[in-house]
Amino acid sequence: MAELAWREALNQALSEEMERDANVFLMGEEVARYDGAYKVSQGLLAKFGSARVVDTPISELGFAGIGVGAAMVGLRPVIEMMTWNFAILAMDQIVNNAAKVRQMSGGQLRCPIVFRGPNGAGGRLAAQHSQALEANYAHFPGLKVVAPSTPAEAKGLLKSSIRDDNPVIFLEAELLYGVKGEVPEGELLLPLGKAALKREGDDCTLITWGRMYYHVEEAAKQLEAEGIHVDLLDLRTLKPLDEEAILASVRKTNRAVIVEEGWSFCGVGAQISDTIQSQAFDALDAPVQRVAGLDVNRSYAAVLEHAAEVNPARVVAAVKKVLYREEG
């Protein structure tokens, strides 16, 4: 086991897959000469050359579409979005072309492409640079959506995403790139669509993904100190959603709290909550609770930013609520 930062784990995944398959190339802003805006692609230009590690102009819609076109005729592009906020400009190509080309062609074409980059808050970046946008992409048929939390999972899931024959939205986090974790040596592939049960307990199910895993883990530790034991389910993939794992846990604990970084309204948590109420209603001993970002635009001022964010204390409070152990 090696201890690697997120960015190093992603770099390994990219490097290994590019070495394994010459159809894989990386394209995006600052990925080549600059070695990556967040240094995820460090050293790849030197290793693979300018046709496989491609610096683009600031044209998100344009290079997203170039990736889709290349994927339609057999290449396996990895398109780096400097952040998912900027990928909003590429939404047409992702949603109207990548997600639909197989269906519109009646199964004649496939689109094996990965769109990846940091999602969510970066810390004091204000409204336009702090958005967690997974709900947008999870909404569309024809896309897979992956949001890992640890370096090992980031590596294993990115490699599987690159090998997948479908368009994959791969969500990283600016605040995670420096976070370290154990990454097994050798080939590491993790299946898309499978959640990981990271803590086991009978009192409540905590469901989360991506960076929020760390807040939830912190909350779980605090709860444990108070004698409350939770199932912590890290979804890792939002689409396809591992409904089986969610329902199995909820049927065991009879309570669920869903934690997400993005806005509450129409968030992914709303979908998960619906899955639980429609398929495990009889198992529930309390209404499902959601902890999410406040439905407001993010501010720059620290006190305002923090007020809108998820934190461990909010998670702890939600668990106590479903356990009917609220104080005051």
Next chain:
Amino acid sequence: MARAYPKDLVLRFFRSMYLIRRFEERAAQAYGQGKINGFCHLYIGQEAVAVGVTEAIQPADYLITAYRDHGYALTRGADVGMVMAELFGRGTGYSKGKGGSMHIYDVEHNVLGGYGIVGGQIPLAAGTAFASRYRNEDRLTVCYFGEAAANQGSIHETLNMAAKWKLPVIFLCENNRYGMGTAMARISAVPEVYKRAVAYQMRGERVDGHDVLKVYEAVKDCAAHCRAGKGPVLLEADTYRYRGHSMSDAATYRSKEEVEAQKQGDAIPKLRAWATAAKLASEADFEAVEEEVKATVDEAVKFADASPEPAVEEVWTDHLVEPGERDVPPRERVHGQKVSWPTYPSGTELRVTWDLEPQTPAQLGEPQPGLKKRA
């Protein structure tokens, strides 16, 4: 000039244009009968463009277009009945009836689709050309779009990258004068689209799109430019659609006189008159082609009409590729025919030798490496 065109080529020009014309007329009729629904954009009046292009390029070249797309597939040899069946929404259509009029794909013939978001197909064309360069293939992409799409941001982004990376794409703007009901000159600071090529230091030209021979010659020339590694071309074809934007458009934004004047320059009788005068083909030759095409289109309509609707289970298929799933070529699925289907080099066979970013000024001035000359 006339001697440069052998009889079989002249008759192919005529047959393809007449096939599109006849097909579109029958499609309009079927629309009126309620057999075709939704949006249906007819190509009548513009036939010389698609036909001139197809005859000037190679079968291996990629073709990608917007939603006025039936004609392109027909010029490339698509099964006429299966295109009509797609318009009818039947399971025997190229996309099993899932795409309809706006989304005709015939991958066997390198027709990579009709796209319904104006300008949305333009970056895709640079992507397929990027793949050709990446694999060191002698293959170009022709990307059709209407003049109104030239005002989308996608074209600026795409032309910039395509020109910088010298991608082998012919960006073919079909200027039929109206984006839906809005005349180009009313909404464009520079209504001549080809002039915009200057901004990217790429070749930009204009051609008479009412003359199939002129389109053919222009595209042959542009294709040679692309294949020589000199980068993309922006070619604007002046053309005109006789019908409305779609079947629901009564086209009140233009006068009857204007439409009639345009019809005087119709490419189909023009070719016929020229070829008979030059004694390249006889009236009898043209009449024989007309009869054959009429019969072909009649058959196509009958085939579409008799075809079943898609099985309702198809609602769930073709959204995501399942592990191990094989792509079934449409003509194999519908007619049991064995067809050639694209295969790509595996990740271990492929050698990428393209230097996308030449390092020295000398290299910058030279044609890019990586393109083979066609023998």
